[in-house]
Amino acid sequence: MTLSPNSAFALDQVTIHEIDGLYSLNDLHQASGGKSNHKPAFFLRNKQTTALIAEIQVTNSQLALKVTHGGECRGTFACRELVIAYAAWISPAFHLKVIRVFLDASAAATAPDTTASPEPTASIDVRGQLLTGQIAPTVPCPTDLKNAIDKRAWILAGEAFELIRAHLFRRAAYSGECGTPRTLDVEKAMSAIMRGDLGDALALEFEEKLANMRHALTFYLHLGNELLKEMDRVRAS
Structure with a gap:
């Protein structure tokens, strides 16, 4: 041949x-x-x-x-x-x-493929996190306990509302702010806050840290390859 x-x-x-x-x-x-x-x-x-x-x-x-x-x-x-x-x-x-x-x-x-479509962000199953490990009620709930649960739920819902609201403001700023001096692209900000659900919001920080780790790993892999090549060059000289 x-x-x-x-x-x-x-x-x-x-x-x-x-x-x-x-x-x-x-x-x-x-x-x-x-x-x-x-x-x-x-x-x-x-x-x-x-x-x-x-x-x-x-x-x-x-x-x-x-x-x-x-x-x-x-x-x-x-x-x-x-x-x-x-x-x-x-x-x-x-x-x-x-x-x-x-x-x-x-x-x-070794460079990351920037043309590939980004992988979907992993979401946290909020319902599963809240209910896993608990048992469904099998005994009728007394009125005073039910009222206490409702009151506590409203308090926790208020705390969750404030946190989610702050998160959405930050997401809008992260996706929509640009330029010097800084301006806000309202269309991009609106698109950002309408995506995903509560589980996506909770997973956002974890996903960003994971992405940073991937970039660091790619860099150090490339650096290691270069060091190996330099060692081969010195050995051959």
């Missing part, structure tokens, strides 16, 4: 082709300026390069290098670690360019 190379990225207007996760050293040589003393063959004869290839294949159990003859795939294709080492062998400036290309690709892969 004849393989066709994919266009992985462009470097100084030169397309770097890729096959099965391996990148064309011939394309990289061209992107670096094409000097004869920078040909991939010279780099691959280097003892340090030979040791690096062996280490990559032992630690990662992956194909570090592939040489193909004929067809569209003609040339030498290398794994990412070997590509970075090749760039460092050519020059510090070219090394930096290649590192930045891979860092940008990693950042794009």
Whole structure:
């Protein structure tokens, strides 16, 4: 079967082709300026390069290098670690360019998808929270107890009203206020206060904290990937 190379990225207007996760050293040589003393063959004869290839294949159990003859795939294709080492062998400036290309690709892969539709906010089942663990009355309620319950319910309802009212004012401000100086978009504010139910209101703070945690996790995952790459680069140099 004849393989066709994919266009992985462009470097100084030169397309770097890729096959099965391996990148064309011939394309990289061209992107670096094409000097004869920078040909991939010279780099691959280097003892340090030979040791690096062996280490990559032992630690990662992956194909570090592939040489193909004929067809569209003609040339030498290398794994990412070997590509970075090749760039460092050519020059510090070219090394930096290649590192930045891979860092940008990693950042794009780990960045959150802002185009996806947001997941619906989890709602709290207020009725379930209030009634779970209680038992339904099986004995007639005396009049004085019923009156006391009604009175207490009105007091609690008043407290709930004030809290819900304050929440709706805050929701309207959060969704509708914008600009400098601050102005209120009444249409957005009206839309915000009409959405959801009491359970949504109670879950709002929890959902915001969860979203902040997701963003932080994405950031630290990206940072960890960059640190691992830097460790690989130092080990290869």
